[in-house]
Amino acid sequence: MLISLKEISKVYHMEEVDVPALRCVTTNIDTGEFVAIMGHSGSGKSTLLNLLGCLDRPDSGTYLLDDKEVSRLSSDELALIRNQKIGFVFQNFNLLARTSALENVELPLYYGPKISGAERQERARALLTRVGLENRLGHHPGQLSGGQQQRVAIARALVNQPPLILADEPTGNLDSRSADDIMALFQELNREGITIVMVTHEPDIARYAKRVIQMKDGEIV
Amino acid sequence: MTGLITIRIAMRALVRNKTRSLLTALGIIIGIAAVIAVVAVGQGASVTMRNQISSMGNNLLLIFPGSQKAGGFHGGAGTQQTLTAEDGDAILRECPMVQAMSPMVRAGGQCIYRENDWATSVQGVNVQYQEVRSWDMASGSFFTESDVRSASRVCVLGQTVAENLFQGEDPLNQTIRIKNMPFRVVGVMTKKGSAAWGQDQDDTIIAPWTTVRRVLQNSPFNNVNQLMMSLVSMDTLPAAKDEISKILRQRHRLNPGTDDDFTITDMTEVTQMITQVSSLMTMLLTIIASISLAVGGIGIMNIMLVAVSERTREIGLRLAVGARRRDILMQFLAEAVALSGAGGIIGIGLGISVANIVAKVNHWPVMISASAILLALTFSAGVGIFFGFYPAWRAARLNPIESLRRE
Numbered sequence: 001m002l003i004s005l006k007e008i009s010k011v012y013h014m015e016e017v018d019v020p021a022l023r024c025v026t027t028n029i030d031t032g033e034f035v036a037i038m039g040h041s042g043s044g045k046s047t048l049l050n051l052l053g054c055l056d057r058p059d060s061g062t063y064l065l066d067d068k069e070v071s072r073l074s075s076d077e078l079a080l081i082r083n084q085k086i087g088f089v090f091q092n093f094n095l096l097a098r099t100s101a102l103e104n105v106e107l108p109l110y111y112g113p114k115i116s117g118a119e120r121q122e123r124a125r126a127l128l129t130r131v132g133l134e135n136r137l138g139h140h141p142g143q144l145s146g147g148q149q150q151r152v153a154i155a156r157a158l159v160n161q162p163p164l165i166l167a168d169e170p171t172g173n174l175d176s177r178s179a180d181d182i183m184a185l186f187q188e189l190n191r192e193g194i195t196i197v198m199v200t201h202e203p204d205i206a207r208y209a210k211r212v213i214q215m216k217d218g219e220i221v
Numbered sequence: 222m223t224g225l226i227t228i229r230i231a232m233r234a235l236v237r238n239k240t241r242s243l244l245t246a247l248g249i250i251i252g253i254a255a256v257i258a259v260v261a262v263g264q265g266a267s268v269t270m271r272n273q274i275s276s277m278g279n280n281l282l283l284i285f286p287g288s289q290k291a292g293g294f295h296g297g298a299g300t301q302q303t304l305t306a307e308d309g310d311a312i313l314r315e316c317p318m319v320q321a322m323s324p325m326v327r328a329g330g331q332c333i334y335r336e337n338d339w340a341t342s343v344q345g346v347n348v349q350y351q352e353v354r355s356w357d358m359a360s361g362s363f364f365t366e367s368d369v370r371s372a373s374r375v376c377v378l379g380q381t382v383a384e385n386l387f388q389g390e391d392p393l394n395q396t397i398r399i400k401n402m403p404f405r406v407v408g409v410m411t412k413k414g415s416a417a418w419g420q421d422q423d424d425t426i427i428a429p430w431t432t433v434r435r436v437l438q439n440s441p442f443n444n445v446n447q448l449m450m451s452l453v454s455m456d457t458l459p460a461a462k463d464e465i466s467k468i469l470r471q472r473h474r475l476n477p478g479t480d481d482d483f484t485i486t487d488m489t490e491v492t493q494m495i496t497q498v499s500s501l502m503t504m505l506l507t508i509i510a511s512i513s514l515a516v517g518g519i520g521i522m523n524i525m526l527v528a529v530s531e532r533t534r535e536i537g538l539r540l541a542v543g544a545r546r547r548d549i550l551m552q553f554l555a556e557a558v559a560l561s562g563a564g565g566i567i568g569i570g571l572g573i574s575v576a577n578i579v580a581k582v583n584h585w586p587v588m589i590s591a592s593a594i595l596l597a598l599t600f601s602a603g604v605g606i607f608f609g610f611y612p613a614w615r616a617a618r619l620n621p622i623e624s625l626r627r628e
Contacts, residue, residue, distance in 0.1 A: 055541060055621050076545045083543020094538045094625065098237060110226060111543035156542070 001067070002163060002195050003029040003052065008061035008071075010047055021047040022058070023218040029197065031163065034190040036206035037199045039215035045199050046168065048215065052197060053086055053166045054078045066163065083112045087157025091169035093149045095141040095156075101128060102137045105155045112160055127155040131185065147178030154185060158194075165189065167198040171205050183208040227548075231555035234528070235563075242560060245524045248517025249564030249604065250571060253597045256510040257572025257589070262579050263506075264588035267499050273416055274488055274495075280320075280452040281353070282461065284309075284469075286444070287482040302444040303473055303482050306347075306430065309448040312468055318461040320453045323350040324445040326430045328437040330400040334386040341382050343399060343426045345433025346449075353451045354413075361393045361408030364429055372431040376404040379423040380412045402436055404428065458487060514600060517564065518608035525557050525612035536616050537624025550617035557609020558602055565601025569594055 010022040021044045029035055039045045050056040051063065054070055057078075063071040070081055082088075095104045105124035109115060128137055131151040141149050150170060157165055167186070171179035187208060190196050198209060206212050214221045235242040286304040306324040313322040326345035331338055344350075347369050351357075364375045376399070383392050392406045404426075413422040434440050452461050462485050469483055529536070536549055573589055580587040 050622050053541070076547075079540070079543050079545045082541060088541050090625065094534060094541075096535055096538070107539070108542040110230075111539070111545070111548060160543075 001028055002031040002033075002065070003027075003197075004062075004064040005051075006062045006064075008048075008051065008058045008063060010044075010051065010056070010058050012047075020218050022051070024061070025218070025220055026061075027213065027220055029195065031195055032190070032193055034186070034196045034208070034210045035198070035213060036209035036211070037197065037213045037215060038201060038203075038206050040201070043215040044218040045215045047218075049166055049168055049197070049199050052164075053088060054082050079111070083108055084160055085162050085164060087154075087160070087162045087165045089150070089153050089157050089165060089167040089170045091172040093141070093146075093153045093173070095149055095152055097142065098140055100138045100140060101133060101144070101152045101155075104141070104152055105159055107156060108160050123159055124155070127158050128152070130158070131155045145178070146174050147181055150174060150178070150182050151185070154182070154189075158189070163195055165194055165196045167196065169200055170198060171200070171202070176204075179205065227551050227555045228559065230552060231559045234556055235559055241524065242563075245520050246517075246560050246564030246567065248520045249514065249561050249601050250517075250568040252510060252513030252517050253565050253568025253601055254571035254575060255513065256506055257569050257593060257597060258575040258579065259502075259506055259509075260593045261573065261576035261587045261589045262583075262585065263499065263502050264590065265576075265580060265586040267495060268588060269585060270495050271492075273414065274491055280455045280458075281488055282319075282450045282452060282458075282465075283486050284448040284450070284465065285446075285484045285486070287480070287484055302442070304445055304448065304469075305443045306445055306448075307443060308469060308472055309445075309450070311472060312448070312450065312465055315468055316461065316464045318453055318457045318464065319450045321349040321352040322448060322450040323347045323353050324430050325350075325447045325449055326433045326438070327446050328400075328433050330437065332382065332386060332397055332399050332426065334392075334395065334397045337386050337388065339382060339385045341379075341424055341426055343376075343428055343433055343437060345428055345430030345437075345445075347430060350427065350449070353449050355451075356413060357411045359409045359411045360391075361406070364407055369429040369431050372429060372435045374402060374404045374428075374432060374436065375407045376426050376428040377408040377410060378406055379410050379425040379427070381421055381424040382426055383409045399426065399428075400437055458489065462487075510600070514604050517561070518604040521557055521560055521605065522608040522612060524560075525553060525609055526615070528556070529553065529612050529616040532616075533619060533624045533627045536619050537621045537627070540619070540621035541625060546617040549619075550613045553613035553616045554606065554609050557613065558605035561601045561605030561609075562598070565598050568601070569597055572597075 005025055005027050008022055008025045009020070012019045012021050025048065037045045037048060047056070051058055054065070058071050061071065062069055065081065066085060070078065073081070096107070102121065102124050105127055106120050109120045109123065125134075125137060128134060131154055133148060133151055133155070136144060136148060141152070144152065170186075171182055174182065183205060186196055186198070196209075198205075200206050284304065286302065309322045309324050313319055323346045328343045328345065329341070330343065331340050348363060348366055351363050359380070361377070363377055364373065367373075368375050376397070378386070378392055386392070386397060387395070392409060395406050396403050397406060398404070410423070410427070416422050430445065434443070452458060465485060466481065470481065473482055475482065539549060576587050576589065579585070
């Protein structure tokens, strides 16, 4: 079991009004799964993804990631978990502007255990080759197409060899052809054993996943 | 994250915005450059002044006759004629703190050598004058004890007089005429330069005081314009002044309660004045430096706040891929310190060049002290830390989820 959520609740406090984002969510995700979380905006799917990504902490409930309780860890401990166990892929890629693809992929390595500059480069180069961008190492994000930028972002997510990839609308900014390419890449990674959890509102994209979690009003339906 | 990488990332961020970084650092550059330049020039000037004072002679003490009181009116200083060369001899004999003594009689007049003439002052002194003024011979020799005793018509020339009267010729053993009296030149003094108040000390002729008194002033009396003496050590200055005063009062038969008929002055007042001026300058400089560094620091703080809000998404991303809040804090702090530190280094370079130009124009020595440079560097880095901390703290406190959503 990679992820085990038990009775997770989260409430956002907005100017005297409490908005419940997650109500007592309980679910498990096994190692090697490819899960799509679907739902309308406000259904709590983004909140769930943020909690899974250790970017936020639940108000109550327990979250076991890789058999470790992470919902009560300090912010430094969470940072290390994000660095080592989780790879993020965003809708708007979030690459550093005017920075080469190689250096963008290297970024998470700066915040992990110390490794040499040569090894850092070697690992980044290997991953960019893995996603088919071996000829674009020195290109800046502005010189790359949307699909290529997302590939750089995926390489960055993989650079610390995490067991889990969290993707937030990864194809939201892509044309359908690039979207299909990216999803094919995800399927390939999944086949190699990486667990993928993806938030999307497009049924076409959700179809690439092995399992779909539907959310509504902060609950899994 | 290691320190070296933090610095490299900071430098890269600054290079990415070259113009902005340069403009931001300009406040620090100008502040540091101003301080370095003024300190260098100021110290140079102060050293020049000190050199001029010590060129007067070592541990110098001057005694002038007092003012004369006749019929209820005070004359000016030096109007009394009570101070004599014998007084000086007595002081030298009785006061062991005095190392050397020379009386001084001043006359002036036109000097002529062949077709050249030159108006200058003639100083009548004794053989110890050389020691009192610590003044060496360039050529020839000083006049002798017997020259003084017999009031011989011999003289020694200052460099300025030698140049103007002889214009390249060797003056030794030539005869010049002072106020139409023939004098034999026995020596030429080395160049001493201008005094603290700008007077050319080399524009003078030195002769036995007896000769000046008897021949040039035509006077049978032994009273003198001033007594110059050098002390064994400057530490004994107050004690020496006391004792000299006692000896003179006794010799002049002054009753207790009456005023001195002489004045003793030394160079400490001038030295004190220079010290005062330089400490005032240091204070002013400190104020200017503080203000300009504060202004520069505020500029850095401002631009760092802009950078933090511009790069909110980058901060969110770094947090998401595993940066700790401390890493973000250090990154922005390093950027601020790199900015102010680079400003400091450029400022030091600029300051040194400006000081050299000013020094060249004014013929001053430049004194660039290592301590001033070290202090400037420390301060500029300190400014970076102080004014960079708040923006860096704001960056480190950002919520990663909201930062990532920021457009």
